[in-house]
Amino acid sequence: MTAIATTRPRAALTEEARAELTALLGERFSTSGPVRDHHGKDESYHAAFPPDGVAFAQTTEEVSAIVTICAKHDLPIIPFGTGTSLEGGIAAVSGGITIDLSGMNAILRVSPEDLDVTVQAGVTRKRLNEHLRDTGLFFPIDPGADASLGGMTATRASGTNAVRYGTMRENVLGLTVVLADGRIIKTGGRARKSAAGYDLTRLFVGSEGTLGIVTEVTLKLYGIPEAVSSAVCAFNDIHGAVNTVIQTIQTGIPIARIELLDEVQMDAVNKYSKLDYAVAPTLFFEFHGTEAGVKEQAEMAAAIALEHGGVEFAWATRAEDRSKLWQARHDGYYAALALRPGSKGWPTDVCVPISRLADCILETKKDLAESNMLAPMVGHVGDGNFHLVYVIDPDKPEEMAEAQRLNDKMVARALAMGGTCTGEHGIGYGKMAFLEQEAGDAYAVMGEIKLALDPKNIMNPGKVVRV
Incomplete structure (x- = not known):
């Protein structure tokens, strides 16, 4: 259901607008190809749309001046931070000027x-x-x-x-x-x-x-907490891992992090980060608090895990060991891509009420098994949020179509369970159709708010809501 949805025609950067932006910013306004290309693409599989120019701002007042010029010339405006978004949110789908805020770093x-x-x-x-x-x-x-x-x-x-x-x-x-x-x-x-x-x-x-x-x-x-302890626990099956999460949350244990990696992701993490954990559904835990509090939290969580088929807790109490563990988790996206050199990643996420988490994950895993699509799963499952990365060749239409089918099905399932189409990736232009389904009549209200604040539709047009 991915679509680029904007009723705004592509704007042209006139010589007058170019001259005004150059007069304001000097060399900090660029229309060079490489700079524009860099600012039209995030870390997702979504198509790149370079802006017509990039303005590097250093103060709020400069941003205001840039926006004033763009509004005068009816030029779309796209803000840019580090370019790590995942739903096409920085793509200049209607052309215009990207405002790079990276220099505003005080x-x-x-x-x-x-x-x-x-x-x-x-x-x-x-x-x-x-x-x-x-x-x-x-x-x-x-x-x-x-x-x-x-x-x-x-x-x-x-x-x-x-x-x-x-x-x-x-x-x-x-x-x-x-x-x-x-x-x-x-x-x-x-x-x-x-x-x-x-x-x-x-x-x-x-x-x-x-x-x-x-x-x-x-x-x-x-x-900063007095004491921090992390642990890794493998499970016989993903059902036991998810039920451990649910019971841990429902018991009220004030856990700081609880991350799920399925067996496919664990295999990728081991290979990419040079680790040797079991290739099985696995939970990464972290506990924050006093020495006594962390010990009590960890013991309670370990007992719950063992009840649900957890094999054993492997502890990481030294700072360097914890850092290595969580860096491996954060590198999960790149580890997934390394399973298929030359591939691209289609990352996606949903979030559901914690009571429906097991059903949503297990049904999604069943779909993946039936399709033979390579799609490692990770999740911030303590709040019902999990992610897939479809590892694909974008030049193969059949792979793109299958990833789209599976993604549509997963999102529809999450919505039917009272969840959301995105727990943290945002909407961009990649999930606009899903937002319309999720929000219902409230979607039109979002559009009304958008037009009240941006009647010309120049602020990142073609994202979040159609106007």
Whole structure:
């Protein structure tokens, strides 16, 4: 059901607009082919659509000025962070100007006493945590890629720590946003709660650049836990692994991470990261807290795992061992591609209520077994979210068609179970049709909000909603 859906004709970069952008930015406005190509493609299988030009902004005021020029000339605007999105969200499907925010990489303020920080949109999550290292604080949202915090906000990212710390939705306190007419607004604030007016912060979190461009973000921080312990446990079958997850969550164990890798993904991880774990459905656990608390959590989780066919816990308590373990998990996408050299990846995800997780995964695995499609499975299963990577040759139409069929079926299953078409990948243009199914009548309301804030449809057109 993947489709490029936009009613907006491709815009032309006029000489007048080019001259105004060059006068504003000098060499930081580029129309060179390689620069444009780089900014028209994310890490997904979706087709690339280069913009007509790339503007490298350094301040919120510059972003406002760029947007004002684009609005004057009716040019589409596409924000760009690090390019790690997975649903075509940065593709210039209607042409226009990409605003690269990577140069906006200042950490503007850290308040250890209030457990918050304000950063420019181009700061990456790893750089923020390096900066925070000596404060005893950290920012826990970890989507795997070293994404920019502006991009993570725009896509409502989450990751392996979401089961304990939540997603970007729960961790963004306030924003600075440039609207489609160039106005700069601030939403939210540093107070931990507010009943003042509409929650515009949550409106922009997850809007994927279709309502405005996020240029600054205020985030919650957390204390680095006193003790951290990780473990790996293989299972006789995937049913036992999933039931372990469900019981662990329902028991109320405050686990920090609980990741599922199926036997295909474990084989890939072993080969790619030079590990020697069992090639079987496997859970990766991590526990945060005091020494006593971590010990108690781990013992309770281990007992649950053994009840459901877990073989044994392999512990990783040293920092270097934990780092190696979680790096292997984060490299899962590249490990999957390495199973078939020269292939491309079609990553996708769904999320369902935790009580339906086992059914959704088992039925999806059955479909895969019947199709012989190579598609390793991983999942942040503590919150009901799992991912597939269809390992395909895009030049073979029959493989693309089969991946599309399986993906459509998986998403339809998740929706029927009360889930969502995307737990964290976002919509972009890759999942617009699924969003329309999921949202029902609310989809039209989304379109009305889009047009109220962006009447010319210049903010990342052709993404999230049709207008």
